[in-house]
Amino acid sequence: MKIPLSWLRNYVEIDSDVTDLAHSLTMAGLEVGSIEHIGNKWDSDSLVVAQVIQLEPHPNADRLRLPTLDLGKGEKAKVVCGAPNLEIGQKIVFAKEGANLFNPRSGKHEILKGANIRGIESKGMVCSALELGIGEDNGGILVLDDASVTGTPVKELLSDSILDTELTPNRPDCLSVIGTAYEIAALLGTNITKPESSYQSGDTKVDDRIKVSIQDPFNCPRYTGSFIEKVTVAPSPLWLQDILVKSGQRPINNIVDITNYVMLEYGQPLHAFDFNKLEGDEIIVRQAVECESLETLDSQLKTLTPPMLVIADTSKPIGLAGIMGGINTEIDEETTDIFLEAANFNAANTRATRSALGLNTEASYRFEREIRHELAPVALKRATYLISQLCGGIPAEGIIDTFNAPHHIKTIEITETRFEKILGVSVSMKDIWNIIKRLGFEKIEEDLTQTINVTPPFWRSDISIQDDIIEEYARIYGYDNLPTSNLASPIPSQGSENPQTVREHIRDRLVSAGMNETISYSITDLETINLFDSIPNDQQPISIANPMDASKKYLRPTLVPNVLETLSRNRRTDQQNGLRLFEIGRVFLPLQTDEIDSMPVEKEEIVGAITGFSTSTDLWSESGRLMDFFDAKGIVEHTFRGLSGVLSFTKNDGTMYETGKKADIFLNEVLIGQIGELKSDLSEFFDLSTSPVVIFHLSLEAIQTVAQVQFINYSEPSRYPSSFRDLALISNKEVDSESIVSTIMENKLVADSFPIDKYVGVEVPDGKQSLTVRIIFQSNEKTLSAKEIDRAHIQIIKSLEHRYKISERYS
Amino acid sequence: MDEKAYIDTRTQIEQKALSSLSQIRTVDDLESWRIDTLGRNGTVTGLLRGISDLPVDSRKEAGSEANSLKDILTKKYEDHKADIENSDSIQTENESDFLDVTLPGRNIALGSLHPTTAVVREICQVFESMGFQTIEGPEVELDIYNFQKLNIPEEHPARDMWNSLWIDRELADGSRPLLLRTHTSPMQIRTMESQSPPVRVVVPGKTYRYEATDATHEWQFCQIEGLAVDKDITFANLKGTLEEFARRIFGDKRKARFRCDFFPFVEPGAEVSIDCFKCGGNGCRVCGNTGWIEIMGAGMVHPKVLAGVGYDPEIYSGFAWGMGAERIAMLKYGIDDIRHFYSNDMKFLKQFS
Numbered sequence A: 001m002k003i004p005l006s007w008l009r010n011y012v013e014i015d016s017d018v019t020d021l022a023h024s025l026t027m028a029g030l031e032v033g034s035i036e037h038i039g040n041k042w043d044s045d046s047l048v049v050a051q052v053i054q055l056e057p058h059p060n061a062d063r064l065r066l067p068t069l070d071l072g073k074g075e076k077a078k079v080v081c082g083a084p085n086l087e088i089g090q091k092i093v094f095a096k097e098g099a100n101l102f103n104p105r106s107g108k109h110e111i112l113k114g115a116n117i118r119g120i121e122s123k124g125m126v127c128s129a130l131e132l133g134i135g136e137d138n139g140g141i142l143v144l145d146d147a148s149v150t151g152t153p154v155k156e157l158l159s160d161s162i163l164d165t166e167l168t169p170n171r172p173d174c175l176s177v178i179g180t181a182y183e184i185a186a187l188l189g190t191n192i193t194k195p196e197s198s199y200q201s202g203d204t205k206v207d208d209r210i211k212v213s214i215q216d217p218f219n220c221p222r223y224t225g226s227f228i229e230k231v232t233v234a235p236s237p238l239w240l241q242d243i244l245v246k247s248g249q250r251p252i253n254n255i256v257d258i259t260n261y262v263m264l265e266y267g268q269p270l271h272a273f274d275f276n277k278l279e280g281d282e283i284i285v286r287q288a289v290e291c292e293s294l295e296t297l298d299s300q301l302k303t304l305t306p307p308m309l310v311i312a313d314t315s316k317p318i319g320l321a322g323i324m325g326g327i328n329t330e331i332d333e334e335t336t337d338i339f340l341e342a343a344n345f346n347a348a349n350t351r352a353t354r355s356a357l358g359l360n361t362e363a364s365y366r367f368e369r370e371i372r373h374e375l376a377p378v379a380l381k382r383a384t385y386l387i388s389q390l391c392g393g394i395p396a397e398g399i400i401d402t403f404n405a406p407h408h409i410k411t412i413e414i415t416e417t418r419f420e421k422i423l424g425v426s427v428s429m430k431d432i433w434n435i436i437k438r439l440g441f442e443k444i445e446e447d448l449t450q451t452i453n454v455t456p457p458f459w460r461s462d463i464s465i466q467d468d469i470i471e472e473y474a475r476i477y478g479y480d481n482l483p484t485s486n487l488a489s490p491i492p493s494q495g496s497e498n499p500q501t502v503r504e505h506i507r508d509r510l511v512s513a514g515m516n517e518t519i520s521y522s523i524t525d526l527e528t529i530n531l532f533d534s535i536p537n538d539q540q541p542i543s544i545a546n547p548m549d550a551s552k553k554y555l556r557p558t559l560v561p562n563v564l565e566t567l568s569r570n571r572r573t574d575q576q577n578g579l580r581l582f583e584i585g586r587v588f589l590p591l592q593t594d595e596i597d598s599m600p601v602e603k604e605e606i607v608g609a610i611t612g613f614s615t616s617t618d619l620w621s622e623s624g625r626l627m628d629f630f631d632a633k634g635i636v637e638h639t640f641r642g643l644s645g646v647l648s649f650t651k652n653d654g655t656m657y658e659t660g661k662k663a664d665i666f667l668n669e670v671l672i673g674q675i676g677e678l679k680s681d682l683s684e685f686f687d688l689s690t691s692p693v694v695i696f697h698l699s700l701e702a703i704q705t706v707a708q709v710q711f712i713n714y715s716e717p718s719r720y721p722s723s724f725r726d727l728a729l730i731s732n733k734e735v736d737s738e739s740i741v742s743t744i745m746e747n748k749l750v751a752d753s754f755p756i757d758k759y760v761g762v763e764v765p766d767g768k769q770s771l772t773v774r775i776i777f778q779s780n781e782k783t784l785s786a787k788e789i790d791r792a793h794i795q796i797i798k799s800l801e802h803r804y805k806i807s808e809r810y811s
Numbered sequence B: 001m002d003e004k005a006y007i008d009t010r011t012q013i014e015q016k017a018l019s020s021l022s023q024i025r026t027v028d029d030l031e032s033w034r035i036d037t038l039g040r041n042g043t044v045t046g047l048l049r050g051i052s053d054l055p056v057d058s059r060k061e062a063g064s065e066a067n068s069l070k071d072i073l074t075k076k077y078e079d080h081k082a083d084i085e086n087s088d089s090i091q092t093e094n095e096s097d098f099l100d101v102t103l104p105g106r107n108i109a110l111g112s113l114h115p116t117t118a119v120v121r122e123i124c125q126v127f128e129s130m131g132f133q134t135i136e137g138p139e140v141e142l143d144i145y146n147f148q149k150l151n152i153p154e155e156h157p158a159r160d161m162w163n164s165l166w167i168d169r170e171l172a173d174g175s176r177p178l179l180l181r182t183h184t185s186p187m188q189i190r191t192m193e194s195q196s197p198p199v200r201v202v203v204p205g206k207t208y209r210y211e212a213t214d215a216t217h218e219w220q221f222c223q224i225e226g227l228a229v230d231k232d233i234t235f236a237n238l239k240g241t242l243e244e245f246a247r248r249i250f251g252d253k254r255k256a257r258f259r260c261d262f263f264p265f266v267e268p269g270a271e272v273s274i275d276c277f278k279c280g281g282n283g284c285r286v287c288g289n290t291g292w293i294e295i296m297g298a299g300m301v302h303p304k305v306l307a308g309v310g311y312d313p314e315i316y317s318g319f320a321w322g323m324g325a326e327r328i329a330m331l332k333y334g335i336d337d338i339r340h341f342y343s344n345d346m347k348f349l350k351q352f353s
């Protein structure tokens, strides 16, 4: 909310610098987002109040005139002026040569120089609001109040600071100048002066002219109104227009401006109806009937439905309660008698109506934040007073006050012990009271004891319990002035099982294998989802009711496309380097039940993908090799080292993989995922066909059923030397290397064994392959002799022959 | 020399010969190896001669050991010779007499943690060292947990603070029970409902808002929630804990500032800022000329929230906070656009390796 400092000064004495004031307010919870300084560049000597004492035509130009100005202290000036609204007797702002002014033509601030205009010397000028930088209006010169004294520096008269407060939703009371003034009074330790609102009423009695019936007391707890006859609708006085403009409002006419002024002053929205446009003498507050419509003041026709609340006369709606008035009872130049409304409307219903109709107004903004009904008569009287003062109206005697709600008189007990328990420091009741009384709290007991009962000010709808008052004390005292201490209570015991340990081990291992971690969005489109059979055909992925982008409205049921999209995006910008990336994140499976509290199953997946050269081909030291299945497999193997469980791979085709180039991954017999080369149509879809893409796709949930971060299982290293033999074997192609190696490993003298070469070609018969395996022989008991190794060697060949019909290549 | 010592010598000769052979790349070096090993004065020949020094009954066994070694090494020699002769004899840099030490080293694939992961870990570790346990919760939440049990009833204007993405599912009364969680705060409720006090948890996780994206706003981001509840936890503890956090993440000299702020589930509520590490508080672009940088929201757990989960607010009190992980990462690493985080450009990600 924009609040001019000059307006605040009407209610509270402010002796501190505006920047310091803004800081104090911010620290206390009323964030001042910005301060607009008006006239801080004005020079006291060169900008002064002057009076037009003579006005002559320009000899050479019809549109220009030559005013003679009294600058006070016997000083006079004669200049050239083109403004049409200049008249003899006006008080205006005169800028002498050397004044710093805004030039609308150049759009910049410039120093004013003397000029010869059509043959007449002009030293200085009469200023418009735009040139002074206090308004948009450049149509004519700025006319000052008649009471302004000639010769006064304009800086003293018009300079101001406008605070722009950004309020949290709990403080509707500060959507007002007076509410903000209370905060300032508490912070600066001063008192509040309330504005005048008692007026002289005429002979007419309000009850004789109009009646108010409330049909929906829940949504309208209170309705107050006054009747004012014989008003003259005209533009508002300059001071009122000025204050509204500074507060961000557009002046309309004196009646409407006063309702806006009082709304800003007290935070209570008001509305004035042209009484003579009403049918009947009754105001009815009721819910709209189905398909009823109302043209609001902004000339929009709105179709209404219950439970939207309307203000109606005996035949039609005349206003949308708490939001905006109807055009059918608008105040215009012909208006003479008005009915003024200050009511209270239910916050939730106002909010629901304004969001359904897309009509967010100053009034609805305040009502939906729950303002107190006690404010209605206060603001009504103030506005009635101002109308009687400024619009020549005669208020009827009495006001209408239809009232169905209890008063918000709530007594709250506050104790020194609770303050200490929450704040961690002992505070005396005297110190507490000294702060909260300035915020408008009242106390029941005369004396200040360790426990007292207080009532919060009625306009503070946010205070209902003792802890709210603790915050009041703390924020005015200053959070930064309160003590600081570390947690002293005992640390709660924690179980040893931490579900994140395995996942974080995997994440670290993937990174150490040269993989780059990515994080993508959880929402995707249906086309992408349908490329992968991640959910059963008869089920729909979970969708968003109000997506930001209509095409992306589904929660991802698989992480694979996200990783492929990331891979693709990076391939587009980098054709050179190999890409290795992975993501660990949640996928969302369709809801299985209709229970009110049913939630989708969320599962964590780990997806990695690699493509391109294993190292850059452009380096002097490397020859370049495209990454393949075994690079990805190596990464997976590396990842599971340090976890309990034995990893194994079984060939098994899958829909998104190239036939024959995919395996299921097991950890201790439990299926934990897949690894394989991406099918070519999918590579093409993701624009990744330049080199094979190998992906692995793991379920964290499955992994966690088996794996734990391994406790190191130490065994004494052998003290005896090892020897190795390489064994070249001819086998059927179907026999995989893992079967061969595990057969070899069964021999007691074998410490390790692994394939070192694989060959299929002219020297090997069709359907056969040659596999060379290295066997490391070692014993924990002694140095093995060649004879013992030979014997073991023969045993190994025998079991391979027996089990898989494998023979030695060179035998 | 006895038989055992003889076999040990044989094994040593084998190991040494094979390991030196494996490093040989030139025919000349190979020929020297042959002479040293299998030549007339070579080690294997020496071994064979040594048989005569053994007791008679060991000689047959030893002879077969030594001969098998000779066979193995001869075969290896021939294989290796063929390898060298077949390979293109490119002389690599390493084999020249003179290394150009300024050539770049061989490339090693560089992995990296996503900066969000890195900063989440760092933050959680700070709190873990103060006795907090890291836990996680669901990303699709019930309205009840995301709002209602946090003292944010339906149609409350405070809901505007969290614009929500709702799941397409309606109950009979037309209300939508599910949404993508807008903050990690529902885990305050879930944690307290599942255990009795004392509680000390830190909860990282993805959160979602219906929000236009710009340099400082993302609709998906990671939040880190914290909660401590016990019999004697105070606002002073809140300040102490979060100040300690600020110093550990942003450096010893950082000052934390607490100002009043509003979140419906805490009372009193606070916004925590640190003095700008860029300008030291004088005002600059990073701190928007205020000298202070907002890092999180915090407060004492609202008595209604405690009562709602069955904790007696007369006995128990606690504090909670929530911060954006990407925001902390941006401040820590000087990243000026939050959109980098989910664009996953390798040129961005690899800087965090």
Ligand SMILES: [Zn+2]
Binding pocket: B276, B277, B278, B279, B280, B281, B282, B283, B284, B285, B286, B287, B288, B289, B291, B292
């Ligand atoms: Zn700064």
